[in-house]
Amino acid sequence: MNQVAENIAFIREKITGAAKECGRDPGAVQLVAVSKRQDDDRIDAALAAGQRLFGENKVQEAQAHWQARRESYPDLRLHLIGPLQTNKVKDAVALFDCIETLDREKLALKLAEEMAAQGRDLPCFIQVNTGAELQKAGILPEYLGEFHDYCRYECGLDVQGLMCIPPADEPAALHFALLAKLAQEQGLLELSMGMSADFEKAIALGATYVRVGTALFGSRD
Numbered sequence: 001m002n003q004v005a006e007n008i009a010f011i012r013e014k015i016t017g018a019a020k021e022c023g024r025d026p027g028a029v030q031l032v033a034v035s036k037r038q039d040d041d042r043i044d045a046a047l048a049a050g051q052r053l054f055g056e057n058k059v060q061e062a063q064a065h066w067q068a069r070r071e072s073y074p075d076l077r078l079h080l081i082g083p084l085q086t087n088k089v090k091d092a093v094a095l096f097d098c099i100e101t102l103d104r105e106k107l108a109l110k111l112a113e114e115m116a117a118q119g120r121d122l123p124c125f126i127q128v129n130t131g132a133e134l135q136k137a138g139i140l141p142e143y144l145g146e147f148h149d150y151c152r153y154e155c156g157l158d159v160q161g162l163m164c165i166p167p168a169d170e171p172a173a174l175h176f177a178l179l180a181k182l183a184q185e186q187g188l189l190e191l192s193m194g195m196s197a198d199f200e201k202a203i204a205l206g207a208t209y210v211r212v213g214t215a216l217f218g219s220r221d
């Protein structure tokens with residue numbers, strides 16, 4: 001499992017290089033290791049290599065991966081990067097440290113209620129459907145301003161940034177640039193964008209979080 005440690009070192013080097021190349025501080029880009037559908041050995045190897053920030057896209061799988069490990073790693077941080085159903089909000093608020101997939105009013109309200117009930121104030125990112133794809137989650141760009149206001153002022157959520165997953169068949173850079181422009185308009189500082197294939201491009205366009213799975217852990221089940 002030294003391979004995972006090697007991959008992490010390699011990706012960190014690439015992050016640093018991409019940031020420097022465009023005059024950004026490499027420390028301003030955080031690596032979210034996407035551990036969905038990876039086996040225990042690989043996850044433990046990433047932890048042994050010092051990685052502490054992880055992303056998961058399903059609540060139940062995240063519990064299986066992290067509930068016990070959390071206790072040994074108090075500095076662990078978990079981001080939810082997949083769609084969240086309202087009936088899983090309670091478990092999600094209990095487990096995660098950041099919700100990256102805030103995408104509808106019903107969910108915003110439920111998250112706010114549950115955070116209040118549990119006394120946890122989690123930062124959230126709004127997921128934007130930059131490609132306006134029917135099958136994809138996320139708020140459409142034209143409704144972002146209204147939705148952001150709702151999350152912030154009606155629900156009192158701590159919205160810190162935006163997240164997107166570009167369409168597979170279009171140049172990702174166009175979507176990263178759009179997300180950066182939308183964040184600027186909204187006065188939001190965090191940008192979660194870029195995956196294994198395109199995280200360097202995302203950094204050039206302002207990513208503060210890159211979500212890397214296969215390039216770090218190897219291919220998934």
Ligand SMILES: *Cc1c(COP(=O)(O)O)cnc(C)c1O
Nearest residue numbers: 034057081195196211212213214
């Ligand atoms: C799986 C996933 C990733 C990681 O994708 P890789 O191509 O394996 O790096 C990033 N973001 C989201 C939302 C994902 O679901």
